[in-house]
Amino acid sequence: MNNETCIHGGVSPITLLSNLHHSQAGSGRHRCPTCAYEQGFNIGSTGNWKSYDEYCASLVDPEVCQNGAIAPTYILSI
Numbered sequence: 110m111n112n113e114t115c116i117h118g119g120v121s122p123i124t125l126l127s128n129l130h131h132s133q134a135g136s137g138r139h140r141c142p143t144c145a146y147e148q149g150f151n152i153g154s155t156g157n158w159k160s161y162d163e164y165c166a167s168l169v170d171p172e173v174c175q176n177g178a179i180a181p182t183y184i185l186s187i
């Protein structure tokens with residue numbers, strides 16, 4: 110798998126980045142997608158949730174984009 114390392118040291122698969130939606134809406138506008146992927150991967154790797162839906166239901170600060178995707182506001186604001 111080919112990965113990309115961003116200027117912050119985050120790592121994510123190039124295929125994932127090329128398939129990201131082009132929306133720049135929400136509080137995470139212009140944030141680094143590579144760092145976002147890495148943080149999401151690390152959270153998912155903890156095994157604390159059975160699915161992404163279960164994780165989203167546990168969020169106290171969810172932000173929903175125009176496509177219906179959910180992310181925690183505390184990560185978007187970093």
Ligand SMILES: [Zn+2]
Binds near residue numbers: 116118119142
């Ligand atoms: Zn980054």
